[in-house]
Amino acid sequence: MDIREILQKLHEKGEVxxxxxxxxxxxxxxxxxxxxxxxxxxxxxxxxxVFLWIYANVVEDEEFDVKVLERITFKKEDIKWILRYAQP
Incomplete structure (x- = not known):
């Protein structure tokens, strides 16, 4: 699984x-x-x-595929807010 192939597949599928x-x-x-x-x-x-985070499953069976499991769009201020409440 090559990183370029993963990015290309996400683009081809219209995910990104x-x-x-x-x-x-x-x-x-x-x-x-x-x-x-x-x-x-x-x-x-x-x-x-503005950022986009994608969590995807890479399938390398008969045909190479990338399936998006989760996607989140966020800004830097969102991460600061999350970290403020996620830290013990």
């Missing part, structure tokens, strides 16, 4: 538009899933960016 979202990071997990973080190219600013 390359014109709108710039990939920032891909993390492969041991269970066959991936976490992909994107930054919006059209809305938001450098100081106040």
């Amino acid at each position: 538009s390359r014109e709108t979202w710039k990939p920032l990071s891909v993390k492969k997990n041991k269970d066959g899933t991936v976490d992909v973080l994107y930054k919006n190219r059209l809305i938001g600013t450098e100081e106040d960016p």
